[in-house]
Structure formats: structure tokens, C-alpha cells
Amino acid sequence: MIRVVLADDQALVRAGFRALLDAQDGVEVVGEAGTGDEAVELARRLRPDVLLMDVRMPGSDGLAATRRIVADESCANVRVVVLTTFELDEYVFDALRGGASGFLVKDTEPVELIAAVRAAARGDALLSPGVTRRLIAEFAARAKEPVPPQRLAALTGREREVLALVGTGLSNEEIADRLVVSPATAKTHVSRTMIKLGARDRAQLVVLAYESGLVKPGWLP
Template sequence: MTVRVLLADDQELVRAGFKLLIDSDPDLVVVGEAEDGAQAVELARSTHPDVVLMDIRMPRVDGIEATSTIMEDERLAGVKVLVLTTFGHDEHVFAALRAGAGGFLLKDTPPTELLTAVKVVAQGDSLLSPKVTRQLIEAFVSRPDQRADPPDLSMLTDREREVLTLVGRGLTNAEIARDLVLSPLTAKTHVSRILAKLGARDRAQLVVIAYESGLVRAQG
């Protein structure tokens, strides 16, 4: 099926470049362009895209607030947000992940990687593999002003806490299965149960929870 993409960036030239790239892929199509977060929310409601490519720094309503609004809107269930930023150490990226973004990319990401990322997020997976993502989460979750109240993990079993710890370290289900000597299906089941128990939207939020709860600590 064709993945429907909404572009949100305050720079027209940037949007034009992304549109040209995305429309070049037969599996992707741009269904709308927004120049700020408020317009992104409006267009998301009218076009119901699969993925919103969301810039963080925009006028009126920024990408963080727009992401949070989209994620909390029941009418937009199933819409994923992939955050775009110019700087790998943009302190607002972590806030966007906490708000529900499925991952983030730098704007200078190679074209083929960006196209793949859109498809990965559209399928419901989180874009967590790039090393810079983990570095950024570690850098900002370790700061007192970035921490939220730690979630209650008491409803998790010991095994589920182990799995959550490994998710927080960026491991895939296959890697978790290998480390804990489980079948890949069992590892996937554990992750699904953790998502349900914690009310997390996706794997990206599980990583945030793992850090905020102290299961995984920032290196250094």
C-alpha cells in the first residue's frame, strides 16, 4: 500500500526538496504541506496521513506541541510522526519523543535512508537504531530539567523489566531474544505486553520510559 506523507516545515524550499524526493518513490506520496505546527494539525485531520515529517522549530506552534496534539487526538489514531531537525543535539528532540514521535532524523540524512525511515515508521516501528538517537536521549534524559516523573513499573514482571531494559538500550526483538535465550516471538510478545501495561504508544516511548525510570542510565 502507498504510504501517505504530510510535510511540516516552515521553509518552502525544504518542503519542495522533500516532496520531490518522496514523490520519486512509488510507495510514497505527499498528501499535504504545512508551514507551521498549527497547519500541520489541521492538515493531519483533513488528510489523515500515515506519517507526518515534522520539523521542530516552526512559528506559531512548534513541532513538539503539534506532535503532542496529533498523538492525543483520537481522530488521528494510527498517524505516526517522524521528527526532522537540523542539529543532532537539539534539546527539543527528546521532548518530541516524549510527546509521541516515532523517531527522528537529521535533515542531512541521505535520501535513501530518509525514504526507508518513512516506511519503517509507517509500519509502526520506531526509528531508534541510529547511534545519534541514543546519544541524544542519554544526553538530555540525564539532565534534571529534562526528566519527567518516573512511570510506575510495579505492574511489570521481572522478565518484562529485563526486556524493557534491553529495549531502552536500543536492542531489536531478535537481539533481545538472543540475550535472554527466548524465541523471537516470545520477545515480541513481551514487548507488546509492556506497551499495553504502560500505555506506551510505541518502542520510542519505551526507550524514554526505560531512561526516566532508571532502568537504563546515561553513559558517562
């Protein structure tokens, strides 16, 4: 069962998401929050698999709440998915750098929302659509805190290659095809890269790939 918490200051939005998600097999909405502070409290108390987090909320906003949740060791397995009204939201990249596992536009199709929740619960990044990668590239190009080169020193040449491919939005299967290895081998490379870089999930690898210069804006498959 995938346990979900909804954080949005609009009750109607929460009600719509709850009705949609509760109707799915294997998905259960276990809590709702109307502010960032409430979202943090529910994350700590309920430890859901996925927390859908609105960016703009009264008090502590979704960005600050995401950082607090990611910094809390008790919430290590909580995957935060940021909800935004516009695709070109200036806070999206900051949220990803702060530990969010991806983002969704609020008017996304129901089937895409459901798929996104399941993907986040699996630990996959919600970064495959081209528009999303372009958005990350745009903000990564002017990130304020470039990744020190020594941070990548622990990676092997193959792991750097894998990091770059993850950064362009490729799945494990696509990486396997590109490198002519098995999907299991590709998954192992991705997992080892995440561990060495201290990344929570693939979303963090994408951000690091851009910030480190392994991937440049416009390098899209």
C-alpha cells in the same frame, strides 16, 4: 501505500522531500504544511501514516503541534517524526516525550530518510543509531518528570528486562538473541510492555526505560 504529510516552513525543503518520497514505490505525499497549526489540521483531516515535522516553525511550533496530534484520538495511528537541523537539538527529547516516534537530521542521506519513513509506518522507533541513543540518554538524565516506580509495577520481571533492552536500542531479533527466545516471543513481550505502559511505540519505551532508571546513560551495547 504509506501516506505522508510534510510540515516545514521552507517550501524548498518540502519540495525536496516530496520529490524524493513520491518517487518511491508504496509511498505518497498527501499534504504539506508550513506551520504547526496547519500540520495539526492536516493530521486530523488526512490521518496520514507518517508526518515529518520540523521543530522550528512560525506560530505553533513542531513540538506543540506534536503534542496536540498525539493528544487527539482521531490521530492515534499518525506517527510523527521530528526533523531537526542539529543532532543535539534541545527540543528533540521533549518531542519524544511528547509522543514523537523518532527524529531525523535534515541532512540525512536520502536512503536513510526513505527507510525511516517506512520504519515509522511500521511502528518501529527511529532510535537505533548510537548517536541517537546517546542523545536520549543525555536528556533523560535530566528529565523534569521522572517516571513513578509504580508505573512499572504492572510489568513482569521479563517485561522489565525487555524494556531495558528496548531502551538500549535493540531490535526484536537482537532481544530474542539476548534472551534466547524466538523473535515472535520477543515481539510479544515488547507489545505487552507497550500496552501495559500505554506507549504509542518503541520510541516511548526507550524514553520510559531511561526515565525509570532501568537504563543509565552510557549503557550502550
